[in-house]
Amino acid sequence: MNRDEMVARVRNRKEPWDIVVIGGGATGAGVAVDAASRGYDVLLLEREDFGKGTSSRATKLVHGGVRYLEQGNVSLVMEALKERGILLRNAPHIVKDLKFIVPNYSWWEAPFYGIGMKVYDFLAGKYSFGASKVLSLEETMQLLPTIRKDGLRGGVMYHDGQFDDTRLLINLMTTAAEHGAALLNYAGVIELKKDESGFVQGVVAVDGESGEKYEITARCVVNATGIFTDEIRRFAEPGAEQMMAPSQGIHLMFDRSFLIGDTALLVPHTDDGRVLFAVPWHNRTLVGTTDTPIETVSYEPLPFEEEIEFVLETAGRYLSHKPTREDILSVYVGIRPLVKAAGASDGKTSSLSRDYTIHIDHSGLLTIVGGKWTTYRHMAEDCVDHATTLGRLDERPCVTATMHLHGYHQHPEEFGSLSVYGADAPAILELAKENPELAKPLHPDLPYIAAEVVWAARNEMSRTLDDALARRTRALLLNARAAIAIAPEVASLLARELGKDAAWVEEQVRIFGALAAQYIPQGTKYPTAPPPIV
Numbered sequence: 001m002n003r004d005e006m007v008a009r010v011r012n013r014k015e016p017w018d019i020v021v022i023g024g025g026a027t028g029a030g031v032a033v034d035a036a037s038r039g040y041d042v043l044l045l046e047r048e049d050f051g052k053g054t055s056s057r058a059t060k061l062v063h064g065g066v067r068y069l070e071q072g073n074v075s076l077v078m079e080a081l082k083e084r085g086i087l088l089r090n091a092p093h094i095v096k097d098l099k100f101i102v103p104n105y106s107w108w109e110a111p112f113y114g115i116g117m118k119v120y121d122f123l124a125g126k127y128s129f130g131a132s133k134v135l136s137l138e139e140t141m142q143l144l145p146t147i148r149k150d151g152l153r154g155g156v157m158y159h160d161g162q163f164d165d166t167r168l169l170i171n172l173m174t175t176a177a178e179h180g181a182a183l184l185n186y187a188g189v190i191e192l193k194k195d196e197s198g199f200v201q202g203v204v205a206v207d208g209e210s211g212e213k214y215e216i217t218a219r220c221v222v223n224a225t226g227i228f229t230d231e232i233r234r235f236a237e238p239g240a241e242q243m244m245a246p247s248q249g250i251h252l253m254f255d256r257s258f259l260i261g262d263t264a265l266l267v268p269h270t271d272d273g274r275v276l277f278a279v280p281w282h283n284r285t286l287v288g289t290t291d292t293p294i295e296t297v298s299y300e301p302l303p304f305e306e307e308i309e310f311v312l313e314t315a316g317r318y319l320s321h322k323p324t325r326e327d328i329l330s331v332y333v334g335i336r337p338l339v340k341a342a343g344a345s346d347g348k349t350s351s352l353s354r355d356y357t358i359h360i361d362h363s364g365l366l367t368i369v370g371g372k373w374t375t376y377r378h379m380a381e382d383c384v385d386h387a388t389t390l391g392r393l394d395e396r397p398c399v400t401a402t403m404h405l406h407g408y409h410q411h412p413e414e415f416g417s418l419s420v421y422g423a424d425a426p427a428i429l430e431l432a433k434e435n436p437e438l439a440k441p442l443h444p445d446l447p448y449i450a451a452e453v454v455w456a457a458r459n460e461m462s463r464t465l466d467d468a469l470a471r472r473t474r475a476l477l478l479n480a481r482a483a484i485a486i487a488p489e490v491a492s493l494l495a496r497e498l499g500k501d502a503a504w505v506e507e508q509v510r511i512f513g514a515l516a517a518q519y520i521p522q523g524t525k526y527p528t529a530p531p532p533i534v
Contacts, residue, residue: 001173001174001177001183001459001460001461002458002459002461003184003185003461003463006182006183006184006461007184007207007210007212009182010043010182010184010187010214010216011212011214013043013182013216015041016201016202016217016218016219017041017042017043017216017217017218017219018035018040018041018042018218018219018220018391018393019031019035019040019041019042019043019218019219019220019221019222019384019387019391019393020042020043020044020045020202020203020216020218020220020221020222021035021042021043021044021045021222021224022045022189022203022221022222022223022224022225022232023044023045023046023223023224023225023226023228024044024045024046024048024049024050024051024052024173024183024185025046025050025051025053025054025055025169025224025225025226026051026054026055026165026169026172026373026376027224027226027356027368027369027371027376027379027380027383028044028046028222028224028225029044029050029055029169029172029173029176029376030172030376030377030379030380030383031044031222031224031368031380031383031384031387032044032172032173032176032181032183033172033175033176033179033181033380033400033405034377034380034381034383034384034398034400035181035380035384035387036176036179036180036181037175037176037179037399037400037403038384038396038397038398038399039180039396040384040388040393040396041180042176042180042181042182043181043182043183043184043216043218044173044176044181044182044183044184045184045187045188045189045203045205046183046184046185046186046187046188047186047187047188047189047208047228048185048186048188048299049185049186049463049464049466049467049471050166050169050170050173050183050185050461050471051165051166051169051170051471052299052466052471053226053227053228053299053335054226054227054334054335054336054337055165055166055169055226055373056165056166056169056470056471057165057251057332057333057334057335058165058334058373059249059251059277059279059286059288059289060162060163060164060165060279060281060286061098061160061161061162061163061277061279061374062084062087062088062095062160062161062162062163062373062374063080063084063160063161063374064077064078064080064081064084064120064123064124064160064374065077065080065372065374066116066117066120066158066266066268066275067268067274067275068080069116069119069120069123070116070268073355074123076355077120077123078123079375079378080372080374080375081120081123081124081125081127082124082125082127082378083374083375083376083377083378084124084127084129084160084161084374085124085126085127085128085129086127086377086401087161087163087374087377088129088161089402090400090402090403090404090405090408091163091168091171091404091405091407091408091422092408092409092410092412093407093408093409093412093419093420093421093422093423094163094164094167094168094171094405094407094420094422095161095162095163095168096161096162096163097129097130097159097160097161097162098159098160098161098162098262098263098264098279098280099130099143099157099158099159099262099263099264100157100158100159100160100263100264100265100266101135101140101143101144101147101155101156101157101263101264101265101266102117102155102156102157102158102266102267102268103140103144103147103152103154103155103265103267103318104140104152104153104154104155104156105151105152105153106153107153109153109156110134110153110154110155110156113156113268114132114134114156117132117156117158118132120132120158121158128159129159129160129161130158130159131159132156132157132158132159133156133157133158134154134155134156134157135154135155135156135157136154137152137153137154139154139155140152140154140155143155143157143261143263144259144261144263144265145260145261146257146258146259146260146319146320146321147265147318147319147320148317148318148319148320149320157263161374162264162279162281163373164282164420164474165373166471166472166474167420167421168373168405169471170460170471170472171405171406171407171422172405172406173460173461174406174407174459174460175403175405175406178406183461184205184207185461185463186207186208186209186463187205187206187207187208187214188205188206188208189203189204189205189232189235190204190205190206191203191204191235192204192221192232192235192236192363192365193215193216193217194236194363198362198363199363199364200221200236200363200364200365201217201218202215202216202217202218202221203216203218203221204216209463218391219391219392219393220364220366220387220388220390220391220393221364221365221366222366222367222368222383222387223365223366223367223368223369224367224368224369224383226337226369227244227246227297227335227336227337228297229243229244229337229367229369230242230243230244232365232367233361233365233367236361236363236365237361237362237363237365240361242340243339243340243357243359243367243369244337244338244339244340244369245293245338245339245340246293246294246295246296246297246335246336246337246338247291247292247293247294247335247336247338248290248291248292248293248294248301248304248307248333248334248335248336249274249288249289249290249291249292249333249334249335249336250288250289250290250303250304250307250308250311250331250332250333250334251286251287251288251289251331251332251333251334252286252287252288252308252311252312252315252323252328252330252331253284253285253286253287253328253329253330253331253332253477253478253479254284254285254286254287254323254327254328254329255284255285255327255329256280256283256284256285257285257321258278258285258287258319258321258323258327259278259279259280259285259319261280262280263280264277264278264279264280265277265278265279265318265319267314267317267318270310270314271310271314272290272291272292272310273291274289274290274291276288276289276311276314276315277289278315278318278319282447282474282478283447284329284478287311287315287323288311289311289334290307290310290311292304292306292307292529292530293530294335294530295530297335298335300333300515300518301333301334301335302333302518302526302527303331303333303521303526304526304527304528304529305525305526305527305528305529306528306529307529308325308328308331308521308526312324312325325521325522326522328520328521328522329478329479329480329481330476330477330478330479330480330519330520331519331520331521332476332477332519337369337370338370339355339356339357339369339370355370355371356368356369356370356371356375356379357369357370358382358383358386360386360390364390366383366386366387366390368382368383377400377401380400381398381400381401384398385398406423406424407421407422407423407424408422408423409422409423409425412425415429417447417448418452424455424459427455428451428452428455429451431451431454431455432449432450432451435451437450438450438451438454439451442475442486442489442490443475443479443482443485443486445479445482446473446475446478446479446482446483446486447478448473448475450489450490450493452472452473453468453472453473453490453493453494454493454497456468456472456473457493457494457497457498458497460472462494463494463498464494464508464511464512465487465490465491465494465508465509465511465512466511466512466515468490468494469483469486469487469490469512469516470483476516476519477519480516480517480519480520481520483512483516484512484513484516484517487508487509487512487513487516488505488509491504491505491508491509491512492505494508495508
């Protein structure tokens with residue numbers, strides 16, 4: 001993945017692309033992989049960096065969705081459990097099995113959740129990660145030594161998946177490129193081109209780095225822009241009704257000591273209607289999430305004060321050491337692009353389906369919105385099937401169900417902190433071996449070395465400090481203060497790779513510092529949550 005080469009391909013293209021994908025998140029990447037692996041000519045355009053929006057801000061779980069089972073959405077759960085198993089098989093360097101425990105503080109919880117988890121096991125079928133089990137008090141304490149013991153009777157253990165979202169995303173982008181797709185970050189679509197009959201036949205995009213404008217023709221245009229879905233739809237039809245009902249969720253990052261061990265905690269019922277997870281992730285404790293309906297969307301949403309207090313208070317009911325605002329290493333916020341429910345008026349998004357919708361406007365624009373990370377592959381297959389019909393393309397079978405993703409490695413643990421790179425890890429280690437300066441840790445509180453920054457710039461289209469510290473590595477999410485501390489060094493590494501000067505380094509450090517400050521709750525006064533939407 002080299003951006004200059006990708007720009008040249010777009011600039012020199014004379015023929016229409018088979019499929020142009022707008023949006024560089026999980027859905028867009030999935031569509032690009034599916035279409036390119038079938039042999040179609042594919043171009044993906046992303047206005048910011050790959051995964052800048054929702055796809056880098058997940059709870060880091062590849063799961064069937066135990067609460068969707070409680071809602072009665074069995075088909076969604078079965079589909080997600082199947083896709084969870086496929087993803088583990090195709091990307092074992094990123095996806096792994098994780099044990100979860102639902103703690104029992106009342107007599108009825110063990111049989112109630114025990115039966116529910118057995119149904120969850122049954123629905124997984126041959127894609128099961130392991131059998132659930134009712135645990136005694138002693139077994140629960142052994143697996144979750146930092147859980148609140150007062151009143152604890154035991155727990156129910158079940159299995160689900162965990163991953164690093166943007167590591168998977170970059171592997172998807174690289175996989176698409178290896179199958180011939182062209183991919184551009186920092187290339188925003190500003191207009192949809194139409195033929196004399198009013199049907200979409202391409203896009204106009206602007207390179208955010210050079211300012212160059214591209215007139216691009218395509219047999220089919222796919223709108224996979226997540227929280228910006230309606231913005232793109234209105235390029236085609238200015239009066240288009242809103243499809244999306246955005247909902248905001250926050251996650252708080254704490255030190256590993258809050259959840260010692262390798263087992264996650266699930267709180268099945270919270271005051272806002274969502275489940276709450278406390279999950280071990282990259283040697284930290286990740287706690288989330290909330291569900292707050294909002295009216296406007298942005299790339300860098302801020303948490304609401306009420307959300308932070310809600311997560312702290314709820315986590316404090318279940319952890320023996322109650323987390324405080326001062327314990328938060330970082331807070332990050334994601335916006336879910338939920339599909340608007342017809343006639344919904346209660347303002348709640350926790351009950352809205354996490355399923356996806358494919359919509360074709362009168363102009364022929366194909367929009368896919370909704371869903372979740374776990375089901376990205378199935379969504380992409382469905383979307384490309386529609387796109388081939390709409391674009392009058394030769395029909396070719398989907399091959400992604402059994403296709404290994406870039407980086408595939410069956411024993412990534414042998415690479416230690418570089419395990420998420422899978423088969424790319426040896427090349428990064430070789431970089432560090434060639435230049436010992438690149439082998440040193442960037443910060444004592446972060447699991448990254450300088451070679452990872454260089455690798456990302458050379459092979460993963462990392463263009464800014466934000467790219468390098470928020471998405472190619474996860475430094476900003478793991479410890480915002482540490483990320484700020486290493487910003488000058490990382491900016492200098494990037495400048496050397498990208499041919500930038502000292503002024504660029506200074507500006508990048510300034511921009512990133514202002515951004516990262518929003519991830520540190522101490523001393524920051526966040527906005528108040530809006531009143532419920534009626």
